[in-house]
Amino acid sequence: MSEETELLLVQRTLAGDQQAFGELVQRFERDVFNLAYRMLNERTEAEDAAQEAFLRAYANLERYDTARSFKTWILSITSNHCIDRLRRRRLVWLSLEDEPLMPHPALTSDIPGPEEAALTNERNLLVQDLLDDLNPEYRLAVVLRYWYDLSYAEIAEMLDTTESAVKSRLFRARQVLAEHLDAQHASALNLVAEGS
Amino acid sequence: MVNDPSNLQRRMNQALDQALSESEFESLQEQLATSRDNSEQWQRMQQVDQLLRTTPLVGPSSGFAARVIAAIERLRLDELADRQISVGVALGLMAAALLTIPFLSVALIVLVSTLSSPSTVTALFQGVTSGTSYAIDLVVDLIRVMRDLATDTPMVPALLTTMIPLGMVWAWLLWYLSGRTRVKAE
Numbered sequence: 001m002s003e004e005t006e007l008l009l010v011q012r013t014l015a016g017d018q019q020a021f022g023e024l025v026q027r028f029e030r031d032v033f034n035l036a037y038r039m040l041n042e043r044t045e046a047e048d049a050a051q052e053a054f055l056r057a058y059a060n061l062e063r064y065d066t067a068r069s070f071k072t073w074i075l076s077i078t079s080n081h082c083i084d085r086l087r088r089r090r091l092v093w094l095s096l097e098d099e100p101l102m103p104h105p106a107l108t109s110d111i112p113g114p115e116e117a118a119l120t121n122e123r124n125l126l127v128q129d130l131l132d133d134l135n136p137e138y139r140l141a142v143v144l145r146y147w148y149d150l151s152y153a154e155i156a157e158m159l160d161t162t163e164s165a166v167k168s169r170l171f172r173a174r175q176v177l178a179e180h181l182d183a184q185h186a187s188a189l190n191l192v193a194e195g196s
Numbered sequence: 197m198v199n200d201p202s203n204l205q206r207r208m209n210q211a212l213d214q215a216l217s218e219s220e221f222e223s224l225q226e227q228l229a230t231s232r233d234n235s236e237q238w239q240r241m242q243q244v245d246q247l248l249r250t251t252p253l254v255g256p257s258s259g260f261a262a263r264v265i266a267a268i269e270r271l272r273l274d275e276l277a278d279r280q281i282s283v284g285v286a287l288g289l290m291a292a293a294l295l296t297i298p299f300l301s302v303a304l305i306v307l308v309s310t311l312s313s314p315s316t317v318t319a320l321f322q323g324v325t326s327g328t329s330y331a332i333d334l335v336v337d338l339i340r341v342m343r344d345l346a347t348d349t350p351m352v353p354a355l356l357t358t359m360i361p362l363g364m365v366w367a368w369l370l371w372y373l374s375g376r377t378r379v380k381a382e
Contacts, residue, residue: 025265033256034253034254055268130244170209174245178241178243
């Protein structure tokens with residue numbers, strides 16, 4: 001599907017065609033969910049965040065600048081929403097420090113669903129563990145760079161910052177990740193370092 | 197400058213972004229070969245890079261798009277309901293205003309006609325003045341009676357001020373004791 005088709009889908013949605021927005025959701029659900037999951041490291045919350053991102057996009061579709069790619073726009077909405085959620089989560093943790101919250105029974109089930117089973121492979125766990133060691137801004141830079149192959153300029157535009165700031169975040173993030181990477185894990189995953 | 201650790205880190209980062217020329221990359225490798233620590237760090241950075249590059253996107257559970265559309269539909273229905281409620285409130289306020297206007301107009305006309313007549317205003321003023329002086333006389337009389345009572349029979353106010361609190365204490369004591377016996381019986 002080309003950019004032009006995305007634009008047509010946006011225009012159809014603005015004209016009241018809800019099905020057109022459904023097509024946009026289907027097209028970008030994987031990108032949006034992956035970003036939310038990598039940022040929040042919790043599947044149920046990631047689905048909520050992804051849904052919220054699409055709802056916000058729908059509500060603000062009139063403000064979408066058609067000169068930009070829809071994917072970049074929706075990822076930008078998702079990243080802002082995830083950062084907000086992480087801030088709120090930190091506030092909840094701080095306020096409940098002395099009173100541990102019992103997790104919802106659905107989240108403590110020992111029986112994984114088919115999607116969960118696919119997710120619980122060693123590589124994914126390792127990646128999420130590593131990402132968890134980063135602060136949200138560094139994590140976001142890493143996720144956008146590696147999973148979406150965005151340039152420094154595109155990431156800077158999305159995060160409303162400068163290219164040098166993005167470079168610096170990614171540089172620091174790589175250092176932290178390298179420090180935290182367990183050598184045994186790396187060899188178990190067959191990560192053979194080769195010269196670039 | 198080339199041996200500066202921060203510069204080395206920066207060049208490792210550039211190498212991962214494939215932003216170094218062939219000669220720059222060779223120079224980096226030569227420098228890394230001279231230090232075991234740097235070489236190990238470079239290896240770990242490459243491992244992280246490879247791990248991140250080869251980890252695929254994760255998708256949501258099935259039916260996600262349908263759930264988003266259903267949520268949008270609910271949002272639209274809620275907005276429609278809110279709009280209907282707003283229209284209802286606006287119509288109600290308009291009806292109330294329409295019903296109130298005749299009453300307000302009558303009240304305004306009466307007020308204006310009353311205030312514009314000098315005799316009515318004088319009568320009103322006299323009524324307020326006499327009412328106020330009557331209330332002041334009443335209070336003065338009451339104070340005088342109290343003062344006479346305190347001067348002629350000083351025992352009466354003394355008894356009143358002693359007996360009232362004592363009576364209250366006795367009443368409370370009886371209530372308290374009867375409550376305790378009730379609790380014990382239960």
